[in-house]
Protein backbone atom coordinates (compact mmCIF):
# COMPACT_ATOMS: atom_id res chain seq x y z
CA UNK A 1 0.00 0.00 0.00
CA UNK A 2 1.26 3.45 -0.77
CA UNK A 3 1.67 6.30 1.66
CA UNK A 4 -1.01 8.18 -0.32
CA UNK A 5 -3.50 5.41 0.38
CA UNK A 6 -2.90 5.66 4.13
CA UNK A 7 -2.77 9.46 4.20
CA UNK A 8 -6.18 9.46 2.50
CA UNK A 9 -7.61 6.81 4.81
CA UNK A 10 -6.44 8.75 7.88
CA UNK A 11 -7.41 12.15 6.42
CA UNK A 12 -10.70 12.65 8.30
CA UNK A 13 -11.36 13.62 11.91
CA UNK A 14 -12.40 10.10 12.97
CA UNK A 15 -9.91 7.49 14.18
CA UNK A 16 -10.69 4.83 11.59
CA UNK A 17 -9.47 1.91 13.79
CA UNK A 18 -10.78 3.56 16.94
CA UNK A 19 -8.91 4.99 19.90
CA UNK A 20 -8.93 1.84 22.04
CA UNK A 21 -6.06 -0.66 21.83
CA UNK A 22 -6.20 -3.90 19.90
CA UNK A 23 -7.86 -6.55 22.13
CA UNK A 24 -5.06 -9.12 21.67
CA UNK A 25 -2.44 -6.55 22.66
CA UNK A 26 -4.43 -5.86 25.84
CA UNK A 27 -4.24 -9.57 26.75
CA UNK A 28 -0.47 -9.69 26.14
CA UNK A 29 0.60 -6.48 27.84
CA UNK A 30 1.33 -8.40 31.07
CA UNK A 31 4.60 -9.39 29.37
CA UNK A 32 5.83 -5.77 29.42
CA UNK A 33 7.19 -4.02 32.50
CA UNK A 34 6.60 -0.27 32.98
CA UNK A 35 9.49 1.61 31.40
CA UNK A 36 9.91 -1.02 28.69
CA UNK A 37 11.10 0.39 25.37
CA UNK A 38 8.48 -0.55 22.78
CA UNK A 39 8.53 -0.08 19.01
CA UNK A 40 5.26 0.02 17.07
CA UNK A 41 5.92 -0.35 13.33
CA UNK A 42 2.84 0.70 11.34
CA UNK A 43 1.11 2.27 14.37
CA UNK A 44 -1.14 4.38 12.13
CA UNK A 45 -3.26 6.75 14.21
CA UNK A 46 -1.60 5.52 17.38
CA UNK A 47 -4.32 3.69 19.32
CA UNK A 48 -1.86 0.99 20.43
CA UNK A 49 1.18 3.16 21.02
CA UNK A 50 -0.76 5.70 23.06
CA UNK A 51 -2.34 2.97 25.18
CA UNK A 52 1.09 1.45 25.88
CA UNK A 53 2.39 4.89 26.86
CA UNK A 54 -0.53 5.11 29.29
CA UNK A 55 0.69 1.82 30.79
CA UNK A 56 4.09 3.45 31.42
CA UNK A 57 5.99 2.24 28.36
CA UNK A 58 8.60 4.22 26.43
CA UNK A 59 6.99 4.21 22.96
CA UNK A 60 8.33 4.80 19.45
CA UNK A 61 5.70 4.69 16.69
CA UNK A 62 7.02 4.46 13.12
CA UNK A 63 4.70 4.74 10.16
CA UNK A 64 4.72 5.76 6.50
CA UNK A 65 1.81 8.15 7.05
CA UNK A 66 2.58 11.52 8.63
CA UNK A 67 -1.19 12.14 8.63
CA UNK A 68 -1.64 9.08 10.85
CA UNK A 69 1.28 9.99 13.12
CA UNK A 70 -0.03 13.54 13.60
CA UNK A 71 -3.29 12.03 14.85
CA UNK A 72 -1.31 9.65 17.09
CA UNK A 73 0.47 12.64 18.68
CA UNK A 74 -2.89 14.43 19.15
CA UNK A 75 -4.31 11.34 20.85
CA UNK A 76 -1.25 11.19 23.13
CA UNK A 77 -1.70 14.84 24.14
CA UNK A 78 -5.42 14.24 24.79
CA UNK A 79 -4.51 11.31 27.06
CA UNK A 80 -1.72 13.21 28.83
CA UNK A 81 1.14 10.96 27.67
CA UNK A 82 4.14 11.28 25.34
CA UNK A 83 5.11 9.07 22.42
CA UNK A 84 7.97 9.47 19.98
CA UNK A 85 7.04 9.23 16.30
CA UNK A 86 9.03 8.82 13.11
CA UNK A 87 7.79 8.83 9.53
CA UNK A 88 9.54 6.13 7.51
CA UNK A 89 9.04 3.34 5.03
CA UNK A 90 9.73 0.33 7.24
CA UNK A 91 11.15 -1.65 4.32
CA UNK A 92 13.94 0.92 3.93
CA UNK A 93 14.19 2.19 7.52
CA UNK A 94 17.50 1.89 9.36
CA UNK A 95 16.20 -0.42 12.04
CA UNK A 96 17.91 -0.17 15.43
CA UNK A 97 19.39 -3.52 16.45
CA UNK A 98 18.92 -5.16 19.88
CA UNK A 99 17.20 -1.97 21.02
CA UNK A 100 13.64 -2.84 22.12
CA UNK A 101 12.04 -4.84 24.90
CA UNK A 102 9.02 -5.37 22.66
CA UNK A 103 7.81 -4.77 19.13
CA UNK A 104 4.04 -4.56 18.62
CA UNK A 105 2.80 -5.07 15.07
CA UNK A 106 -0.96 -4.79 14.49
CA UNK A 107 -2.31 -5.41 11.00
CA UNK A 108 0.88 -4.36 9.23
CA UNK A 109 0.25 -6.16 5.93
CA UNK A 110 3.08 -6.18 3.41
CA UNK A 111 3.84 -7.93 0.14
CA UNK A 112 5.89 -11.13 0.70
CA UNK A 113 9.37 -9.75 -0.05
CA UNK A 114 8.74 -6.65 2.08
CA UNK A 115 7.18 -8.75 4.84
CA UNK A 116 10.29 -10.94 5.09
CA UNK A 117 12.57 -7.89 5.30
CA UNK A 118 10.43 -6.22 7.97
CA UNK A 119 9.91 -9.36 10.05
CA UNK A 120 13.63 -10.14 10.01
CA UNK A 121 14.30 -6.55 11.08
CA UNK A 122 11.74 -6.82 13.90
CA UNK A 123 13.50 -9.94 15.23
CA UNK A 124 16.93 -8.27 15.07
CA UNK A 125 15.61 -5.12 16.76
CA UNK A 126 14.67 -7.03 19.92
CA UNK A 127 16.93 -7.15 22.93
CA UNK A 128 17.64 -10.66 24.28
CA UNK A 129 14.45 -11.58 26.17
CA UNK A 130 12.42 -9.08 24.13
CA UNK A 131 9.11 -10.09 22.56
CA UNK A 132 7.25 -9.46 19.33
CA UNK A 133 3.47 -9.25 19.73
CA UNK A 134 1.63 -9.41 16.40
CA UNK A 135 -1.90 -9.73 15.09
CA UNK A 136 -2.73 -9.85 11.39
CA UNK A 137 -5.36 -11.23 9.06
CA UNK A 138 -5.00 -14.80 7.76
CA UNK A 139 -5.74 -15.84 4.15
CA UNK A 140 -9.14 -17.13 5.38
CA UNK A 141 -10.07 -13.47 5.96
CA UNK A 142 -10.86 -13.25 2.23
CA UNK A 143 -14.21 -14.89 3.11
CA UNK A 144 -15.02 -12.02 5.50
CA UNK A 145 -15.79 -8.38 4.88
CA UNK A 146 -14.48 -7.14 8.24
CA UNK A 147 -11.24 -5.59 6.98
CA UNK A 148 -7.77 -6.23 5.61
CA UNK A 149 -6.22 -6.40 2.15
CA UNK A 150 -8.15 -8.33 -0.51
CA UNK A 151 -4.90 -9.91 -1.74
CA UNK A 152 -4.03 -13.37 -0.35
CA UNK A 153 -0.30 -12.69 -0.77
CA UNK A 154 -0.54 -9.92 1.84
CA UNK A 155 -2.28 -12.10 4.45
CA UNK A 156 -0.29 -14.12 6.97
CA UNK A 157 -0.77 -17.82 7.75
CA UNK A 158 0.53 -19.01 11.15
CA UNK A 159 3.26 -21.10 9.46
CA UNK A 160 4.46 -18.02 7.55
CA UNK A 161 5.03 -16.21 10.84
CA UNK A 162 6.78 -19.23 12.37
CA UNK A 163 9.15 -19.25 9.38
CA UNK A 164 9.72 -15.46 9.40
CA UNK A 165 10.60 -15.51 13.12
CA UNK A 166 12.38 -18.87 13.18
CA UNK A 167 15.23 -17.66 15.42
CA UNK A 168 12.75 -16.75 18.18
CA UNK A 169 10.97 -18.87 20.77
CA UNK A 170 7.28 -18.98 19.85
CA UNK A 171 5.03 -18.38 22.88
CA UNK A 172 1.66 -17.91 21.14
CA UNK A 173 0.69 -18.81 17.57
CA UNK A 174 -3.04 -19.20 17.15
CA UNK A 175 -5.59 -18.89 14.38
CA UNK A 176 -8.51 -16.87 15.73
CA UNK A 177 -12.01 -16.34 14.38
CA UNK A 178 -13.44 -13.67 16.63
CA UNK A 179 -15.46 -10.50 16.06
CA UNK A 180 -13.35 -7.37 15.65
CA UNK A 181 -14.72 -4.09 16.95
CA UNK A 182 -11.98 -1.61 16.00
CA UNK A 183 -13.51 1.40 14.27
CA UNK A 184 -14.99 1.61 10.78
CA UNK A 185 -12.51 -0.60 8.95
CA UNK A 186 -12.15 -3.54 11.39
CA UNK A 187 -15.67 -4.57 12.25
CA UNK A 188 -17.26 -8.03 12.35
CA UNK A 189 -16.09 -11.67 12.46
CA UNK A 190 -12.46 -11.87 11.38
CA UNK A 191 -9.90 -14.60 10.64
CA UNK A 192 -6.67 -13.45 12.28
CA UNK A 193 -3.40 -14.92 13.44
CA UNK A 194 -2.16 -13.98 16.92
CA UNK A 195 1.53 -14.42 17.52
CA UNK A 196 4.00 -13.80 20.32
CA UNK A 197 7.66 -14.82 20.21
CA UNK A 198 10.69 -14.09 22.37
CA UNK A 199 14.29 -13.45 21.41
CA UNK A 200 16.48 -15.93 23.31
Ligand SMILES: C[S@@+](CC[C@H](N)C(=O)[O-])C[C@H]1O[C@@H](n2cnc3c(N)ncnc32)[C@H](O)[C@@H]1O
Nearest residue numbers: 006017042043044063064065088089090106107
Ligand atom coordinates in the same frame (compact mmCIF):
# COMPACT_ATOMS: atom_id res chain seq x y z
C1 LIG B 1 -4.19 -1.39 8.78
S1 LIG B 1 -3.21 -0.02 9.32
C2 LIG B 1 -2.98 -0.48 11.03
C3 LIG B 1 -2.66 0.69 11.91
C4 LIG B 1 -2.43 0.33 13.37
N1 LIG B 1 -1.39 -0.66 13.54
C5 LIG B 1 -3.69 -0.16 14.02
O1 LIG B 1 -3.81 -1.37 14.23
O2 LIG B 1 -4.55 0.68 14.31
C6 LIG B 1 -1.61 -0.35 8.60
C7 LIG B 1 -0.58 0.72 8.90
O3 LIG B 1 0.68 0.29 8.40
C8 LIG B 1 1.33 1.39 7.79
N2 LIG B 1 2.24 0.88 6.77
C9 LIG B 1 1.95 0.02 5.75
N3 LIG B 1 3.06 -0.22 5.02
C10 LIG B 1 4.06 0.50 5.59
C11 LIG B 1 5.45 0.66 5.30
N4 LIG B 1 6.04 0.02 4.26
N5 LIG B 1 6.17 1.48 6.08
C12 LIG B 1 5.61 2.12 7.13
N6 LIG B 1 4.30 1.99 7.46
C13 LIG B 1 3.55 1.20 6.70
C14 LIG B 1 0.21 2.25 7.22
O4 LIG B 1 0.62 3.59 7.03
C15 LIG B 1 -0.86 2.07 8.29
O5 LIG B 1 -0.75 3.06 9.27
